Amino acid sequence: MGAAVRRRAPHGGHPRAAAALEARRRAAARDAARRGLQARSAGHAEPDHGRAAEGDARMKRQTIAVSVGCPSGIGPEVAVHAAANAEAEARCVLVGDTETLRRAARDGKIAASRLRVVASAQEIEALALGEIGVWGPSTQLAAPAQPGAPDRKAGAAQLAWVNEALSLVQDGTAAALVTGPVSKLAIATSGAPGAKGFSGHTEHLAARLGAREVVMAFRAANITTALVTTHLPLAEVPAAVTPDAVATSCYWLVRLLRSLGMAAPRVAVAALNPHAGEGGMLGIEEETSIKPGIEHANERLAADGFFAQLSGPLGAETAFRKQAAGAFDGVVAMYHDQATIPCKLVGFGEAVNVTLGLPVIRTSVDHGTGYDIAGTGKADPRGMESALALALTLAKVRGRASLIAGTS
Ligand SMILES: NC(=O)c1ccc[n+]([C@@H]2O[C@H](COP(=O)([O-])OP(=O)(O)OC[C@H]3O[C@@H](n4cnc5c(N)ncnc54)[C@H](O)[C@@H]3O)[C@@H](O)[C@H]2O)c1
Ligand SMILES: N[C@H](C(=O)O)[C@H](O)COP(=O)(O)O
CATH class of the missing domain: 3.40.718.10 (Isopropylmalate Dehydrogenase)
Known part of the structure; x- marks a missing residue:
């Protein structure tokens, strides 16, 4: 070699x-x-x-x-x-x-x-x-x-x-x-x-x-997840988990999965609260925002002729565990670390961050600037390799039909 x-x-x-x-x-x-x-x-x-x-x-x-x-x-x-x-x-x-x-x-x-x-x-x-x-x-x-x-x-x-x-x-x-x-x-x-x-x-x-719409998503070996909220203080998350925001993430995650070859993706929608709100005792957003969001997403997907199975709200721990075991093709997460912890736990260094809804294809490494190891030769390039590979895959798909990119 x-x-x-x-x-x-x-x-x-x-x-x-x-x-x-x-x-x-x-x-x-x-x-x-x-x-x-x-x-x-x-x-x-x-x-x-x-x-x-x-x-x-x-x-x-x-x-x-x-x-x-x-x-x-x-x-x-x-x-x-x-x-x-x-x-x-x-x-x-x-x-x-x-x-x-x-x-x-x-x-x-x-x-x-x-x-x-x-x-x-x-x-x-x-x-x-x-x-x-x-x-x-x-x-x-x-x-x-x-x-x-x-x-x-x-x-x-x-x-x-x-x-x-x-x-x-x-x-x-x-x-x-x-x-x-x-x-x-x-x-x-x-x-x-x-x-x-x-x-x-x-x-x-x-x-x-x-x-108009943009969704942060990550793809690792056996976890693909889209976020309802992104870089937001945790205290502001519940108010930002609206039915529209939930529906938008569901919709774009399905489009990403379809663009990766899944005709009828199985998607779990995570709950925000512990144990999916425990019947309202531990929170109400599951009823007020997430269930209506899933309904909106189903309507929008049907209107576009896309078939998908959306399940939820499911306790986040269950949603990600079952996805890692192969029961789901994707999970919609309500906030940043709900998505990034499982994703980076199983795929740190190889997971890819992909932005959905933009009029261009954009992927990224899942890791940060790594100042503690910069210039030492210890940085693992596989995350960047995966980001390049996914960008290439999506570019080829887009050449056939615009599946993940929106219009400005
Ligand atoms: N795509 C991006 O632009 C992006 C993504 C995440 C974080 N950041 C930024 O990076 C900065 C540092 O963030 P952080 O400390 O939370 O995370 P980090 O990913 O930079 O570092 C966390 C740990 O992982 C190690 N690490 C990171 N990438 C690695 C690689 N490729 N190979 C081997 N080890 C690796 C680091 O050495 C460090 O010990 C922050 O300013 C953050 O906002 C940027
Ligand atoms: N949320 C990303 C992560 O945890 O890897 C990171 O902060 C970068 O986000 P942008 O792609 O929006 O820069």
Whole structure:
């Protein structure tokens, strides 16, 4: 196996997720790509222009724009690694500080020749198999970023990279947006236009794209979940769990599951309160919001000709346990940690965050900036690889029929 395409052994300490079908599919595609690269190079996978077969493959590839996240975090290193290991059908263009990405490649023992600075759609199109695009027009840092030592001054650049990568999708250069982990605080306090109050990509992209409905969802090996509320103080959650919000999450989760090949998805809708409210003794939102929300969702799905089985409200512990055992294809969760704890417990590092309802495809890693391990080589790139793989899958589906994206 060529050094440049060899996957790092999983480092100690990080939990290895169970092998999922999707992971096997990705591995098979990667292996095919590697075989091609190996045939061309005994050492580093040097790009090789001019081969007819590669030319064909190049034409069929989808471009994925990747904003790399906080330059002092693990985003740049996992982005470079994942792009180096990307499926043969994906052409990755990293949007971030060029020097930071070069350092990440050096530290990760990825041949410098694989990074190619590109500045136009044509140059992206011309990327050879094995090359990683670096978007030249990306906002650059005034001073090098220190791994593990975030500088709030980089907040404006982090937001700019998200917007620049989004522009590549909006103008049709890229098929999907994948985002690396940002520091919400650094962005929110950066003073950059549009940064004030930044609470996450989900809310930012919804506002920037004027999306009427937006739903945060996660997909791990055997957990797929959509959230009714996102980045909200817990005390504000009950009021935000409205019938409409419940219906919207149910609806978009069904559309995601359908886009992943499930014609009649089985979805559990979690309760908000312990033991699903215990007949009203432990809370009333199950009766006042969640049951009406399920009814609205059923009406909307039926109107669109989509079949799904929605069950609930079910105690959240039961809903997730049964999904992990295969009884459900998805769970609608009422608040952030109700969804992220089970999801990250079974799939941390490999789960993917996907935003539903946007007019563009957007996926993300499930992890944060990992400042404690940035620059040490311990960051696991599998989350970014999974985010790229899901973006690619959804981009292909979207090519056939617009299943997960809404209209602005
Ligand atoms: N998509 C995003 O932009 C995103 C997602 C989650 C958190 N965040 C932000 O990241 C910052 C830090 O958040 P946090 O500390 O709660 O979570 P975190 O995920 O950054 O770190 C939690 C722990 O997991 C480890 N870890 C994270 N990713 C890893 C990887 N790929 N391989 C190995 N170990 C990994 C870290 O080293 C740390 O010990 C916050 O500002 C948060 O808002 C951003
Ligand atoms: N809720 C996400 C998580 O726990 O992984 C994270 O905060 C990122 O959210 P955005 O995709 O909205 O930035």
